[in-house]
Amino acid sequence: MTSAPTPDLDGLDALEARLRQDLAWLEWPAKTWVPRRVVDGKEVLDVVIVGGGMTGLVASGMLKRFGVDNQVVLDRARAGTEGPWVTYARMRTLRSPKELTGPAMGLPALTFRAFYEAQYGVEAWQRLDRAPRTLWMDYLVWYRKVLSLPVQNEVTVERIQRQSDQLLAVDVRGPDGPRQMLARHVVLATGRDGLGGSFVPEIAASVDRRFWAHTSDAIDFARLKGRRVAVVGAGASAMDNAAVALESGAARLDLFIRRADIPRVNKFTGIGSQGVVHGFAGLSDDWKWRFLDHTIRAQTPPPRPSVLRVSAFPQAHFHLASPITALEERDDHVVVATPRGRYETDFIIFGTGFRVDLALRPELGAFAPYIRFWRDRFAAPDGMDNEELSSSPDLGDSFEFLEKVPGTCPALSRLHCFNYPATLSHGKLSGDIPAVSEGADRLARGIVRALFVEDRERHFENLKAFATPEILGDEWTDADDALAARQPAPIAST
Ligand SMILES: Cc1cc2nc3c(=O)[nH]c(=O)nc-3n(C[C@H](O)[C@H](O)[C@H](O)COP(=O)(O)OP(=O)(O)OC[C@H]3O[C@@H](n4cnc5c(N)ncnc54)[C@H](O)[C@@H]3O)c2cc1C
Numbered sequence: 182m183t184s185a186p187t188p189d190l191d192g193l194d195a196l197e198a199r200l201r202q203d204l205a206w207l208e209w210p211a212k213t214w215v216p217r218r219v220v221d222g223k224e225v226l227d228v229v230i231v232g233g234g235m236t237g238l239v240a241s242g243m244l245k246r247f248g249v250d251n252q253v254v255l256d257r258a259r260a261g262t263e264g265p266w267v268t269y270a271r272m273r274t275l276r277s278p279k280e281l282t283g284p285a286m287g288l289p290a291l292t293f294r295a296f297y298e299a300q301y302g303v304e305a306w307q308r309l310d311r312a313p314r315t316l317w318m319d320y321l322v323w324y325r326k327v328l329s330l331p332v333q334n335e336v337t338v339e340r341i342q343r344q345s346d347q348l349l350a351v352d353v354r355g356p357d358g359p360r361q362m363l364a365r366h367v368v369l370a371t372g373r374d375g376l377g378g379s380f381v382p383e384i385a386a387s388v389d390r391r392f393w394a395h396t397s398d399a400i401d402f403a404r405l406k407g408r409r410v411a412v413v414g415a416g417a418s419a420m421d422n423a424a425v426a427l428e429s430g431a432a433r434l435d436l437f438i439r440r441a442d443i444p445r446v447n448k449f450t451g452i453g454s455q456g457v458v459h460g461f462a463g464l465s466d467d468w469k470w471r472f473l474d475h476t477i478r479a480q481t482p483p484p485r486p487s488v489l490r491v492s493a494f495p496q497a498h499f500h501l502a503s504p505i506t507a508l509e510e511r512d513d514h515v516v517v518a519t520p521r522g523r524y525e526t527d528f529i530i531f532g533t534g535f536r537v538d539l540a541l542r543p544e545l546g547a548f549a550p551y552i553r554f555w556r557d558r559f560a561a562p563d564g565m566d567n568e569e570l571s572s573s574p575d576l577g578d579s580f581e582f583l584e585k586v587p588g589t590c591p592a593l594s595r596l597h598c599f600n601y602p603a604t605l606s607h608g609k610l611s612g613d614i615p616a617v618s619e620g621a622d623r624l625a626r627g628i629v630r631a632l633f634v635e636d637r638e639r640h641f642e643n644l645k646a647f648a649t650p651e652i653l654g655d656e657w658t659d660a661d662d663a664l665a666a667r668q669p670a671p672i673a674s675t
Contacts, residue, residue, distance in 0.1 A: 186302075186305055188300035188301060189299070189300050189301070192299040192300050193296075193299050196295055196296070196299035197327055199290045200290040203288060204288075209246050210246050210247075211248035213248050213251070215227050215249055215251060215632050215636070216639045216640075217251065218365070220344075220348065225348065225364065226252060226362055226363065226364045226365070227251040227364070227366065228244055228251075228252040228367070228368060228628060229252070229255065229351050230253070230255070230367075230368045231341075231351075231367065231368065231370060231371055231544070232254070232255075232256060232263075232370035232372060232375070232600075233254045233256030233263045233332045234263045234264035235264060235283070235321055235614070235617060236370040236372070236599055236620075237256070237263075237332075237370030238254070238284060238321060238324055239283075239284035239618055240370055240621045240624055240625065241254045241331065242284070242286055243286060243624070243625035245328065245330070246286065247625055247626070248629075249625070249628065249629060252331060253331050253333055253362070254331060254333070255337075255353060256333070256335075257338075258335070259334055259335060260322075261318065261322050262318075264318075264321075264372060266314055266321070267315055269397045269398065269400075270314055270421075271396075271421040271422055271424070272314055272484070273313065273314060273486070273490070274310065274311035274312060274313050275311050275317055276484045277311070277312070277615065278311070279293065279294070279309055279310070279312050281293075281614050281615055282294075283614040283617055283618065284617050284618055286622075287618065291324065291327070293317070296323060297309065297312075333355065335355055336354070338351055338352070338353050338544045339352045339353060339354055339543065339544055340543065340546065340547065341544055341547065341548065341596065342547040342548075343547065343548075343592035346591045346592055348365060349363070349365070349367050349592060351363070351364055364595075365632065366597065366628050366631070367595065367596050368580075368597045368628075369545075369596070369597065369598050369599060370599050370600060371542075372600055372612070375542075375601060376537045376545070376598070376600065377536045377602075378535065378541040378542075379397045379398075379531075379535055379536075380395075380534050380536040381395055381533055382413075382505070382531070382533060384507070384508055385508070385529075387509075388510045388515050388529075392528060392529060393528065393529040394528075394529075394530055395531050396414075396421075396422045396530060396531065396532045400422070402426060403429060405430070407430060408432060408527040408528060409431070409432055409433040409434075409435070409514070409527045409528075411434075411437060411515075411524065411526040411528070412426070412434065412435070412530045413437050414437075414534075415436070415443045415480075415483060415532075416483055416532055416534065418532045419530075420436075420483040420484075420487035420488055420532075421487050421490070422532055423491045423530075424487060426530070427491065432496060433496045434491070434497045435500060435517070435524050435526060436498065436499050437500050437504075437505055437517065437519060438499065438500060438501050438503060439502075440480075440502070441502040442501060443482060443483065443488070443499075443501070444480040444482040444483075445482050446482065447481055448479045449609065461609075462578075462607050462608060466559055467562060469606075470562065470567075471562070471565070473604065473605055474565045474570060477567060477569055478567075500521060500522075500524075502521065503519035503521050504519060506518050508529075514527050515527075536572070539552070548590065548593060551582075551593055552574060552583075552585065552593065553574070553575045553583045553584060553585040554571065554572055554585075555570060555572075555575050555605060556571035556572065557575070557585050558575065559571075559575075573603075573604065573606065574598050574602055575606060576598055576606035576607065577594070579597060579623065579628060579630075579631070580597040580599050580620075580623070580624050581594045581595070581596065582594075582596050582597075594631075595631075597624060597628070599620065599621075607620065
C-alpha cells in the first residue's frame with residue numbers, strides 16, 4: 182500500500198489560485214442565460230441533480246460551465262461520505278490508473294494528479310502506484326469546493342413526479358423536514374444501484390438475515406474476528422471484503438466462485454479509446470448489444486492486488502466451480518453446500534453485484550410504469566440473451582428516459598438517467614472514472630439545447646427588444662450628404 186507523505190497546504194493554495202486563473206482565462210463559468218421562472222409564487226430550478234457523488238458533481242460542474250447555474254445537487258449522505266469510497270468500498274487503492282483525468286472536464290489544474298502533486302510533490306506522484314481510496318474521496322471534496330458546486334447534503338429525494346409537461350416536482354426530506362422543489366430537468370446521478378439495489382441470489386432467503394450481508398452493506402468486521410466467514414463471488418468487491426475479513430482476524434475464509442476459473446481479462450477497459458467513448462452511442466442496437474454481451478459474459482476480473490491481499494492468508498480457501506446449491510441454518514452457524522462439498526460458516530458476505538429494479542426506488546415510482554427498457558422493444562440476438570442488458574433503460578441522446586408508449590408521459594424527457602444502467606445506450610460514460618467528463622458534456626449540452634429551444638419565444642423577444650447600439654452614428658459621414666453640403670444651392674428658376 183502506498184502511504185502519502187504530509188500534505189503541503191501551501192501547494193494546494195497555489196493550485197487553487199492557478200485554477201481560478203485558468204477558469205478566468207476560459208471565462209468559465211459562462212454567464213447565466215436561462216430565463217428565471219416562477220410558478221405559483223415558487224422559484225423553479227432549471228436542474229435538480231440527484232446524487233452528489235463523482236457523477237453528480239461533474240454534471241453540476243459542466244452545467245455551470247455552460248451558464249446553467251440555477252441548479253442544486255442533492256445527496257442523502259453526509260458531506261464527504263458520498264458514494265462508496267469511505268463507506269462500503271473496501272479496497273486499498275482505486276482500480277483505475279492514477280493518470281486518468283476523470284471528472285476534470287479537460288482542466289489540467291482540476292485533475293487528481295494536480296491535486297496530488299500540489300500537496301505531495303512530483304516525486305511522490307512518480308512513486309504512487311494508484312490513488313489511495315480515501316484520498317480519492319478527499320479529491321472529490323476538494324473538487325466540489327473549488328468549483329463552488331451547489332450541493333445540499335443529508336437531503337433525500339423521496340419522489341419525483343410530473344407537475345406539468347414542462348415541470349417536475351421533487352419531494353425531498355432534509356434536516357428541516359419535507360419540502361418540494363420544482364425543476365425543469367432532473368438528473369439521476371444515483372450511482373451503480375441508481376435504478377435498483379443490491380442483488381443477492383434467492384437462496385440467501387433460506388437462512389436468517391443475521392447470517393449474511395451484501396458487500397454494499399455496513400459490515401461490522403470486528404465482530405468477525407475468530408469466526409468462519411464465507412464470501413460469494415470473485416469480483417473486486419468480493420475479494421476486498423474477503424481481505425478485510427481476514428485482516429480483521431477471521432479464523433477461516435471460504436471464497437465460493439461459481440466459475441471454474443477466475444476471470445482474467447478486463448475486456449472493455451482493454452479496448453478503451455476516444456473511439457469507444459464517442460463512437461459507442463453511434464452503434465446500431467445489435468452492435469451495442471454484441472459488445473456488452475461479450476463483455477458481461479467474460480466478466481471483469483478482480484484486481485490482482487486484491488486477489489493477492491486474500492491469498493496472503495493461509496486460512497483463505499478459494500473454491501472454484503462452486504455455485505451454492507443450498508444453505509442450511511444449524512444453531513449458531515450455517516452450512517454452505519456446493520457440488521464440491523459442505524462447509525460450515527458463521528457469516529456469509531454476498532459479492533453478487535447490483536440489479537435494476539424500479540420497485541426498489543420509490544423516488545421513481547410515479548414514472549416506473551412509463552419508462553421504456555430495452556426488453557420492451559429489442560429482441561436479443563440468438564444466443565445472446567442477457568438479463569442485465571434487457572433490463573437497461575432505453576435512453577435518448579441526452580440520457581433522458583423514453584416512453585414505453587409514445588405520448589403517455591412526455592414529462593419523462595426531462596428526467597435524465599446519468600448513472601451506470603445508461604451504459605447500453607451510451608457506453609461507459611456515466612459511472613466509472615475514465616469518461617465521466619465526456620458523459621457530463623453530452624448530458625449538459627442536451628439540457629442546454631432543450632432549455633434554449635423551450636424558451637425560444639423569450640429569447641426571440643429578447644432579440645427584438647435588444648437595442649444597445651454598438652455604432653453611434655458619429656463614426657462616419659455619408660459621402661453624398663457631405664458633397665451636397667459643400668456645393669452652392671442650385672439656382673432656383675423663376
Ligand atoms: C467498491 C467499489 C469500488 C469502485 N472502484 C472504482 C474504481 O477504482 N474506478 C472507477 O472508475 N470506478 C469504481 N467504482 C465505480 C464507482 O461506483 C464509480 O466510479 C463512482 O462511485 C460513480 O460515481 P456516481 O456519482 O455515479 O455514484 P456514487 O458515487 O455511488 O454516488 C451516488 C450518490 O447518489 C446518492 N443518492 C442516491 N439516491 C439518492 C436519493 N434518492 N436522494 C439523495 N441522494 C441519493 C447517494 O447517496 C450517493 O452519494 C467502484 C465502485 C465500488 C462499489
